[in-house]
Every structure is written in C-alpha cells, then in structure tokens.
Amino acid sequence: MIVNKETIAELAKENKRLDNRALTEFRQPILVETNISWTAEGSARVQIGETVVMAGVKLSLEKPYNDTPDEGGIMVNAELSPIASPEFESGPPSIKAVELARVVDRGIREAKAIDLKKLCLVPGEKAWFVIVDIISLNDGGNLLDVAGMAALAALKTARFPVVDPETGAIDYKQKTDKSLPLTKEPLPITIYKVNGVLLVDPTNEEEKAYEARLTVGSDAKGTISALQKGGEVPLSITEIGKMVDLALEKASFLRKELNKALKA
C-alpha cells in the first residue's frame, strides 16, 4: 500500500519528515544482540526502529573453486520471510531479496574484508567457506542497512568449530576461540533521494516515495568498497558526492553503535 507519498515529498522540501525526525537521523532504538543461535558459528539480531533482521554465519569445509585453488569462499543469502511484511511471499527469492543479498555480499567481498587465503587449509583440496544467512523478522523500512549491520555483527562474533585432526570431521557442537580473519569491517549505508532532498533510514512509507537511492559500502577508514544505485531517477555527480559524504558519516555513526553493543 502506498500512502502519504505526496506529503512525504512536500515535507522533505521543508527538511521535515512524517515522524519529526531530522533528515539524517536514524531511528531509535538501535539494538544489537549477538550469539542468538548456538547452532550457528556466529549470529546476531539487529534492530533499528521497528526493523529487525537476524543474521547467521555457518562455516563448512569445501573444495576450493578451480580458478582460486588457494582461497576459501563467501556466500550471502537473504530471505524476506512473510512474517516480516504483508508484502513478502514465501517461495523463491524475490528481486528485493536477491538485491539485498547481493548488496551485502558485494560490500564484504569487494572490501576484501575476509582474508580468503587464510581460509584455505590444503590448496586445491580443502578450504573454509563462509555462509552468511540473512533473515528479516520485521520490515519497518531500511532493510539494507540493518541487514548489512547484522551480517557484520555475525561475522565479527563467528568462531571456528573444532575439527578432528585425524578424520577431518567437523564437530559443530564445540567452538574454538579462533575468529574469522576479518581485515576490514564494511557497513552499507543507503541514502535516499526524495523530492531532491537526501535522507537516511527511511520508514516503509518513505521507502515507497523515493526517487533514487544509493547504497555505499565502506570500511572503518572510509574506503568505499561497493555502490548500488536504485530507483528510476538519475543522479548527478554532485549529488553522488553528497550522498557518499553523508553515507560515510552515517557509517561511522552506526559503526560506533555496533562496537558499543559488541563490547557490552
């Protein structure tokens, strides 16, 4: 259901939003809960406003790909379950789910956030593969940023399982204290353009009123690893510049929140 599209656009011109937030303000509460699943090697549940996303990391030993015999791999999969929104259906992943998974995947992969070479045990034979599953629990808007944050929180808390040195069998019930070789910590931030004005962390209603959006994946140093543009309206170079600056600023804000929550 599309409601209040015109009102959102009009208010945006006056730098206002339906819920009285500033344009560049994230919703509260921002909650991060880790180790929510003991069957996963790493897991997290992240909530921003009403949007809740769960992410889990599984590790398995596989044969490396032929073109990269000395590297492990990473796979990101997202599921928009019907429990999250009346608009989501069960069945094969929708375009939105595929985009969500790919944007999160690209942020991590292209930042070279995980040292894939360190995941390799025997070149050409055996390497760790990192599988990240993202499950939406409630869609209150801005799934992209919340999913990216949940994926990073899950990766940061993941611990390798115990491997039997003789048989090579993995005992998933026991975890070592070895964490993933994370070299960078990419976070995606999506900037929305509504009626020519830039805003972050949209609600469901605002998500349907946007003209264009740009997702910027960046690490703690502010290095950009991935971009994804959406929406029907083109963006000018100056606009993209502004969006990237805003995204970097908001990424450092969310990163602080995430680290604060992980330390606690």
Place this chain on the structure above:
Amino acid sequence: MSELLVQERNVVVPGEALAQGMDFLPGDNTYREKDQIYSKVLGLVSVSGRVIKITPLSGPYLPKTEDKIIARVIDITISGWRFETATAYSAMLNVRDATTRFVKKEEDLSQILSIGDYAVVKIVNVTSQNLIDLTMKEPGLRRISGGRIISINSQKVPRVIGRQGSMITLIKDKTGCDITVGQNGLIWIKGTSEGELKAEKAIKLIEAKAHLEGLTEKMERFLGESA
C-alpha cells in the same frame, strides 16, 4: 440452573465457555452448543440482560451499508472507478455517484480521480456476493489531498471516535487537525506537521489501550502534557 462463567470485560479466547444453562442467549461472536455458550473469537465479554456478546479485539473489516470509509483507486473503468477498501473485496464507484456535475461522454475520468488517489467514500450497497457500491456525492465525501493517512485495526475504530464522537473531538481540539476516520481503519489527518504527528501518536495510543477503562481521561492527560 443457569450460571454465568465469566465476568463483564473479561478477555476470552475462542472455544471458552461463557455461560451454562438455557437462561442466557448467545449474541454476537458467540455460539451455543448443548446448554453452554462459547466464544467464537478473542475478545471482551459484555453482558446485557440475558444476552452475552463478545467485542472482538482484532479482526478484518467487513463492509456494511452506510459506512464511511477511506479507499484507494486501483482501476478506472468505462463508467467509474474500482477501489481498494482494506477489506477482502474491492468496491465500485460509478461516475454518476462521484460528482454532482455533468460528466461528458468523452471526458477523461482520471481528471476526477486517478489511480493511486485516496478518497473518503460511503458504502451504499453490499450484495450477498460482497460486491460493494460506493458514493461520493454527500457532504464530506471527497478526494483526499495532503495530510497523512494512517491505518489502525478496524475493530478499534469505535474507541477512536468515542461516545458521540467525544474522543475524536478531543483530539481535533487539542491538535488543531482535521481528522476523518474511515470505518475500515484508515484515518486521514490533516493539519500542521507537528499537529499531525501528535494526532497520529494519540490515535496509536488509543489503538493500543482500547480495552482499558478511563481512556478519555488518559487521552486528555496525554494531549495536555505534550501541548
């Protein structure tokens, strides 16, 4: 020997026994099996005389004649518009019920209402097949422009309006907004953006606390505080 097994304003679940014996009569959302009366829904008990009925806590909106609702245009046909009504059924509005002026044969109907527009309309007829006919030819019925539309559980609409409209008048007075409540649970609020937000919060609070007593006083306090 008849006996009431629950008390007024108790929360009951489907299948819960409400009364024993033939002296009580099953009202809305209840049924009789042998000599007991059971609830059909999750809701609040209300007993008036010998009749026991349940006010449901949630549930879909069922279209009723004479109800004023807020609906969205989803299609334009040769002679009118099709609306989405937040029920399981769509509704039809004929050109002759949409406006008092004469509409020429070749006129573009999207000039009056286009797809995606919201309008305040009244249900004039619901057939046994749940085909809904609408009208927009009465005072207060019109196309919605500006403001914001929020959606609440349609079962809470009577509480938002209050006795003789007391609650809604209170919110209108305190926030200075123009508020139209559709029986289907869609509410249109128009005023300043601060007023709209306050009214929206107030209505959401009523929705959450609809089953509690002393709601009007609570609302007076809520609206007084933030003023």
